[in-house]
Amino acid sequence: DQQVKQNSPSLSVQEGRISILNCDYTNSMFDYFLWYKKYPAEGPTFLISISSIKDKNEDGRFTVFLNKSAKHLSLHIVPSQPGDSAVYFCAAWDSGAGSYQLTFGKGTKLSVIP
Amino acid sequence: EAGVAQSPRYKIIEKRQSVAFWCNPISGHATLYWYQQILGQGPKLLIQFQNNGVVDDSQLPKDRFSAERLKGVDSTLKIQPAKLEDSAVYLCASSLVFSIHEQYFGPGTRLTVT
Known part of the structure; x- marks a missing residue:
């Protein structure tokens, strides 16, 4: 059973426009949500996170929104660059019961078209 | 600051052979993780160390996988014997302590079992 779901395997966006990547989760006990970015042949790189007690966190062009009632979060990139x-x-x-683990979704491949 | 180092970057073996992967975490990071990432999936935690002790190995297939971090710094993950379904990228990550959610990943080792 997938606890973290990214239902869009891919997304194409024009350069300069907004990219919106979505994520749903099932476990209401998650404490933090994170976004990682991965280039081919490299490991994932931490991008931005949000605490479960907040609804928005912004860092430059990247903003993450959290809707706890819907168990949904999204990453906005504005403006998108190649x-x-x-x-x-x-x-x-999840830090419940001392587990301290990260559970990942399957990922969304973003293509920004120049 | 040097990142997480992993070697080898690529490995091709035949099924039933054995293989070992090495990881050196960021200096000063007490917690080390090994993840398995199968093509099209997100990383899945195999084992988590705090210094030289195992915090969680509940998802490690212990009949064929083993891992150690003898001196609390670098770590080795071994598969013996390998199966076709072990073909994946093996990622090592580290964090300052186990209770901090930000993890830093190495470039990974791509294993192909034929």
């Missing part, structure tokens, strides 16, 4: 083309993973952090 260098943003990568696979984006949504991950959720």
Whole structure:
């Protein structure tokens, strides 16, 4: 049973426009949600996170929104740049019962078209 | 600051052979993780170390996989004997302590079992 779901395997966006990547989760006990970015042949790189007690976190061109009632979060990239083309993973952090684990979604491949 | 180092980057073996992967975490990071990422999936945690002790190995297939972190710094993950379904990228990650959600990943080792 997937606890973190990214239902869109891929997304194409024109350069300069907004990219919106979505993520749903099932476990209401997750404490933090993170987004990682992965280029081919490299490991995932931490991008931005949000605590479960907040609904928005912003860092430059990247903003993450959290809707706890819907168990949904999204990553907004504005404006999108060709260098943003990568696979984006949504991950959720669970510190309940001392587990301290990250659970990842399957990823969404973003292509930013010049 | 040097990142997480992994070797080898690529490995091709035949089924039933054995293989070992090496990871050196970021200096000063007490927690080390091994993940398995199968093509089209997100990383899945195999084992988590805090210094030289195992915190969680519940998802490690212990009949064929083993891992150690003897001196609390670098770590080795071994598969013996390998199966076709072990073909994946093996990612190592580290964090300052186990209770911090931000993890830093190495470039991974791509294993192909034929």
